[in-house]
Amino acid sequence: MLAHWCEWKAACALDLCGEPARAHLRAFAKVRFDRCMRRYRGRGGFGYAGAAAVDGGRAWHLLETHLVVRENRRGKRYKDWLFARAELGDGNRPAALESGASLLMRDVVRQYLRSECARAGAVSLDRLLTDTGEKPLTWHDLLPGSTNPADEAAYREYDALARQLAEELVPAATRRERVALLAKSVGLSLAATMAMKAAECGHSALHEAYHAFVRRLAATIRERYAGEDQAALRLLCVLTLDHAGKSAKMCSAAENCCSEILMYDEGR
Amino acid sequence: MPKLPPVEVHAVPERTRRALLEWLREWAIDRALRAGDDVGVPAHRSGGSAPRIRPPAGEPDGGPALNAAAFEEEPAPAVGQIRCISPEWTAAYARPLYVACLAEAAPDRLLVAPYGHLSTPGLPGELATGRTSTPLRVLCLWNACPAPAAVLRRSWLVDALSERERSEALAVYDALRGGTPPPDDLTDRLGPPLSHPDDPRHAYVRESERLMADLAEGRTGQSALLEYPERREYGAEELPRAAEPREPYGGDTGEDADGHREV
Numbered sequence: 001m002l003a004h005w006c007e008w009k010a011a012c013a014l015d016l017c018g019e020p021a022r023a024h025l026r027a028f029a030k031v032r033f034d035r036c037m038r039r040y041r042g043r044g045g046f047g048y049a050g051a052a053a054v055d056g057g058r059a060w061h062l063l064e065t066h067l068v069v070r071e072n073r074r075g076k077r078y079k080d081w082l083f084a085r086a087e088l089g090d091g092n093r094p095a096a097l098e099s100g101a102s103l104l105m106r107d108v109v110r111q112y113l114r115s116e117c118a119r120a121g122a123v124s125l126d127r128l129l130t131d132t133g134e135k136p137l138t139w140h141d142l143l144p145g146s147t148n149p150a151d152e153a154a155y156r157e158y159d160a161l162a163r164q165l166a167e168e169l170v171p172a173a174t175r176r177e178r179v180a181l182l183a184k185s186v187g188l189s190l191a192a193t194m195a196m197k198a199a200e201c202g203h204s205a206l207h208e209a210y211h212a213f214v215r216r217l218a219a220t221i222r223e224r225y226a227g228e229d230q231a232a233l234r235l236l237c238v239l240t241l242d243h244a245g246k247s248a249k250m251c252s253a254a255e256n257c258c259s260e261i262l263m264y265d266e267g268r
Numbered sequence: 269m270p271k272l273p274p275v276e277v278h279a280v281p282e283r284t285r286r287a288l289l290e291w292l293r294e295w296a297i298d299r300a301l302r303a304g305d306d307v308g309v310p311a312h313r314s315g316g317s318a319p320r321i322r323p324p325a326g327e328p329d330g331g332p333a334l335n336a337a338a339f340e341e342e343p344a345p346a347v348g349q350i351r352c353i354s355p356e357w358t359a360a361y362a363r364p365l366y367v368a369c370l371a372e373a374a375p376d377r378l379l380v381a382p383y384g385h386l387s388t389p390g391l392p393g394e395l396a397t398g399r400t401s402t403p404l405r406v407l408c409l410w411n412a413c414p415a416p417a418a419v420l421r422r423s424w425l426v427d428a429l430s431e432r433e434r435s436e437a438l439a440v441y442d443a444l445r446g447g448t449p450p451p452d453d454l455t456d457r458l459g460p461p462l463s464h465p466d467d468p469r470h471a472y473v474r475e476s477e478r479l480m481a482d483l484a485e486g487r488t489g490q491s492a493l494l495e496y497p498e499r500r501e502y503g504a505e506e507l508p509r510a511a512e513p514r515e516p517y518g519g520d521t522g523e524d525a526d527g528h529r530e531v
Contacts, residue, residue: 043300069401077352077424081364085355106301113297142464154273228272
């Protein structure tokens with residue numbers, strides 16, 4: 001078996017090797033590639049469903065192309081690395097070569113998964129980061145905030161203003177608007193059955209109601225604070241909308257129609 | 269007309285969000301694939317029964333483990349080269365480790381920066397090189413260290429840095445050391461800021477630092493270059509408050525009279 005590895009090292013690529021070496025190394029690549037994919041799937045790997053099956057020839061081709069820096073001998077120094085690493089072992093060179101190649105294959109599979117499936121746009125920012133301590137942490141939590149922490153006092157003032165505005169606007173909102181705000185605040189889609197049932201309308205009408213409330217809220221803020229910086233107005237809008245969800249929850253507690261949504265929230 | 273209190277609001281650029289998401293996605297895949305895998309850990313580090321590696325040259329009880337002939341035909345290490353480090357060192361045992369030789373650091377030492385194993389810059393000190401070759405896509409300048417020539421002589425020459433690549437890398441390196449913003453034309457190629465104390469990138473920083481420690485004699489595992497303030501293990505009561513002032517990164521920048529870059 002060692003001869004097959006040596007033959008591959010001497011040749012430029014596996015396709016230039018004899019049939020026994022080709023068959024052996026392709027079979028090796030297939031087994032290791034599939035093992036990595038199974039491990040990824042076993043760890044609940046997102047996007048795995050998008051991964052197509054890869055045969056031994058393709059798996060080996062991915063390995064050869066993954067590590068090439070340039071199309072010359074110097075660009076393929078990973079072969080020297082692999083064989084030098086095998087020299088460091090306990091004398092079982094074929095096993096040491098396979099061990100090194102398995103490490104390379106792991107990187108190959110990572111690149112394959114990164115480029116072929118689990119695209120960034122398909123990953124929810126609300127996805128939990130695992131093993132990060134006591135409190136749940138989402139990917140979204142890691143994104144930098146939009147305010148300077150040194151402005152904490154001013155930020156508290158904005159928050160108080162936002163709460164006042166929400167407490168003023170939400171009781172005057174329509175029932176559909178309140179249901180839409182409540183559903184959004186508990187993380188429900190407006191197309192969820194319990195949201196549509198509570199609002200007694202379809203999801204299109206519920207979306208319209210939500211947008212109508214947001215437009216009214218923005219207009220109110222613009223009118224009251226005319227001439228203020230756009231970024232400050234935007235911040236106040238976002239905070240008010242956040243508080244509007246909480247206000248809607250308080251208002252809805254008295255309305256039977258929203259009990260299902262509130263129970264859903266408690267059960268989360 | 270009521271007035272709003274002045275507040276500094278800066279929208280997070282979409283590029284930053286996307287860059288972090290890209291890195292996290294690749295990191296999550298990497299973690300899943302490495303889970304429970306110790307095949308890349310040399311025996312003298314793990315205490316296991318994997319093949320033993322003798323310590324590299326310069327360490328008290330051992331000489332080089334590989335025959336010198338393996339590197340005999342290699343050109344001498346020099347500034348402007350990209351080299352693949354021998355697997356004799358722990359840093360290069362689990363994967364081929366490529367480093368860029370950026371400058372002379374001291375007599376018989378070169379300032380080298382490792383290329384990252386992920387394809388997306390994950391930190392403000394990581395630069396997307398623009399190369400298409402997977403192993404050379406991200407240069408980790410925050411983890412640069414002065415490597416002894418003895419280590420670099422036991423490596424393979426892989427490619428050369430263009431003058432532009434080298435000057436860009438040094439510009440980022442100098443900005444990190446001086447605590448100044450990086451050049452405007454490079455900001456889009458750097459990784460997203462690190463702010464959350466539970467960010468998995470802190471673990472990534474620690475792991476990467478440990479690996480590079482082997483390449484710089486005398487280092488204790490701490491980066492000589494860059495301190496991410498939240499990287500330390502804090503108790504809950506010790507966590508720094510958001511508005512507390514932070515110590516600036518690094519110290520003075522510059523070269524001595526012999527043209528050696530201070531590191």
